[in-house]
Amino acid sequence: MFIRIVLSFLFIFAGATKAYDPSEFAREIARYQLVPWTVSVLGAIYLPWLEMLTGILLLLKRFERGALLIVTVLLLVFSGALASAMVRGLNIDCGCFGRAFAATGTLTPLIRNLVLLTCASVVWVDGQQPPQNEG
């Protein structure tokens, strides 16, 4: 329960900070040098809303399995991008929370993502278990 709420709020917050300034987020995506500018723009416009929507649905326990699936895929994609930036020696900021926090580089966000992936797995497994009879 607690892990699900933390995961939800993190995604809502991450999405909101990016949705506030899509131009800056597009530049953050472009700095990874993985996709052309047009794809960075599409990602900057779409991803913040997807993050917020999944966070809200996860919090409300609506479409929970689908939201968890998206959260997991997003975390895997973000982690892959961060790992790739590290391997290529790019000196960039994660861009995970827009400009809400000071620059964190790539290692700390990668570790955080791996922790969040573990959290998502816990929520996933927890949701698979049948409800316990009380009393």
Added chain:
Amino acid sequence: MKAVRQALAILSLALIPSAITAAFHPRRPGWTEVRRGEVSLETVRNWGSSVLWVDARPAEEYQVGHVPGAIKLSLENWDTDLPKFLDQWKPDQKVVVYCSSTSCELSHEVAERLKQNGVSTVFVLQGGWETWKGRK
């Protein structure tokens, strides 16, 4: 299977606010990347011959091809490349730095470094070498 169906529904639903953002958000990104300090190739051409080109790409790429007259100035060999640049640079000249493409950061980093070294009129070519090669 249920999770996939739900995920598809969420992915579709997220398109609605995204479309509104693309159409109306005051800070929506442009489809053509223009960053602070960047100039288009057309603008640079209008400046005429008073431009000093700087190639910020790695030496191997510079050897394969570069803008005629461009000086190689990479961050890797900054200490050896900078004196060569300063030999050719005149204070009234506009300096235009380029790297490989739009997504390349090297040109911005070199431009910033040049500014720190007292070269004030520094610009970055929008689209970099790919744009120049495509429109020469």
